[in-house]
Amino acid sequence: MKAAVHNYHARMQRVLDHIDRHLDDDVDLDAVSGVAAFSKYHFHRQFTATFGLSVHRYVQLARMKRASYRLAYRDAQSVTDIAIDAGYDAPDAFARAFRQRVGQSPSSFRKAPDWEPWLAALGPLDNARSKLMQTTYTTNDVMIRDEAPTSVAIMEHRGDPATIGATIQRFIAWRKATGLSPRVSPTFNVFHSDPRTTPPAEYRMDLCVGTDRPIEANGERIEAGTIPGGRCAVLRVVGNTDNLEPAALYLYRDWLPVSGEEARDFPLYCQRIAFFPEVPEHDAVAELFLPLK
Incomplete structure (x- = not known):
């Protein structure tokens, strides 16, 4: 059956x-x-x-x-x-x-x-x-990799996750103005909050672009930062990359307890690799990183 x-x-x-x-x-x-x-x-x-x-x-x-x-x-x-x-x-x-x-x-x-x-x-x-597009992950889907430190420019989103689209608009416009195209400069999100448990007004996420150039704010609130290097559990998500919660839940609830690993003191983050609508939605790709000790 x-x-x-x-x-x-x-x-x-x-x-x-x-x-x-x-x-x-x-x-x-x-x-x-x-x-x-x-x-x-x-x-x-x-x-x-x-x-x-x-x-x-x-x-x-x-x-x-x-x-x-x-x-x-x-x-x-x-x-x-x-x-x-x-x-x-x-x-x-x-x-x-x-x-x-x-x-x-x-x-x-x-x-x-x-x-x-x-x-x-x-x-x-x-x-x-x-109803059908929920991916079932297994331990074979998780890789442990050593990641190099990445210098990034950061635009913070703070507030209701439902309004993240407005911050993304500003982030894209700022990247265009500074010449940091996704084709040559990697895109990251750092998740400081869990949207299921954080009050909407207190939710925080960083939109980041990898660059070691001096930061040109161009009227925006942009900060320089670093995604630290180190060991990470990496889970590749293909398809609906708008919602990474099922993948995050798998890492925390299923993979981490049986892995013998411990999480490092840095938030969960992802790298956006293939973007909708540049590719069909089911071909969008993101990699989710759980930093490990």
Whole structure:
């Protein structure tokens, strides 16, 4: 029974991966059902029963999420191009749909996103994906590596995790102004707080870029710092790297107690390696580091 359920879920997972890879294409139900080798006569009901969303609604929300990231974080792409990539023939149709879903026009969202309504609007997509996209980690997924110290420039986010998007916007704009592209300068996050136990107003996370250049603040609050070297347990996360809590929970709850290791006095941190929307969401990659003594 477990093997049959696993096989069924794996086939549905192939469908989600296929949709992510082909968001720019027309979604043909016959082709999508064929990816999972399901009958085209039953596939739509199977998909809706599994995910709580129709295929059409799922694709709409996936395109809306990608469009939102491009609006907020990729200002080189015009609203018209983003609208076309999201499957709309004209910017005004995209604007109406975006406003109806998110509560802001695309242009106002680009300038000053209101992230809480956005999170609520995209909730059904995240709920659908969480039904099958939870990775089960094993001890074989964890490597112990010696990491060299890394000099970084730091922008602190302090406050509700739901508003981290605004800090990310500022961080990206600052990096562009200083020429610290992710292609040549690595990106790190240092997690000083656990969002499950920390009051939202007290939550703290550092957005960091690896650089040994003198810091040019350009009007932002930027500090120089170092991610110290040493032994680390490293867990590679592929897919939904927006939420690293399941991977962190595995390291602390499952791996650390049986490893014989002890955590070092430095917070959990990650390196962002492949970014959505530059890659399809299921191809996003982050490495999570638990510093060890």
